Structure formats: C-alpha cells, structure tokens
Amino acid sequence: MSESVAGADEVLQMITGIMRGTCTDENGAGPKIAERFRAAELLAKRYGLLEEAADNSRDREEAAREIEALLRAFAAERKEADAPSSTGTPLPG
Numbered sequence: 001m002s003e004s005v006a007g008a009d010e011v012l013q014m015i016t017g018i019m020r021g022t023c024t025d026e027n028g029a030g031p032k033i034a035e036r037f038r039a040a041e042l043l044a045k046r047y048g049l050l051e052e053a054a055d056n057s058r059d060r061e062e063a064a065r066e067i068e069a070l071l072r073a074f075a076a077e078r079k080e081a082d083a084p085s086s087t088g089t090p091l092p093g
Helices: 008-020 034-046 052-084
Strands: none
Touching: 008 034
C-alpha cells in the first residue's frame, strides 16, 4: 500500500481519536458531540456491536407476530366453541 493512503489501523486510530475527543483540528478545537457519536457508531459497526441488537429485534418481532397469530387462532376457536349450534344444543368442548 502506498504511503499516501491511510491503512486500516490509521483510520481506526483517527476514528477512535474523534470518538474520544482527543483529535483536534488546526485551531485546536475538538470534535462536536455529533461527530463523536458518529465516530462511535462507525467503530460499533466495524466491530459488529450493532448487528446483535438488530438480530434480537427481528427475533422479538417475529416472536410477537407468532404470538399474535396464536392468540387470534385461539380467539377464533373460542368464538366458534361459544357460538350456538344450528340445532340449539351446545357444542362439546
């Protein structure tokens, strides 16, 4: 790799410096909170820290849909069981 192109370690060090607020511009000003947050987000993505949360939320959403479907089926069965039969006698169950 050319010396004029930053390597992976240098990029990660720069992003880390921004996140920590230790990296300053030519006037000595440190990064703003939004810039520090963005740097933290980039590092979290790099290390896969956000993927687990996304997977868990999908699992929870899927579980919620399954529970809702089961509750609807149960409610439909109860409604059917509670409905009077055409002969006027209660259904078994």
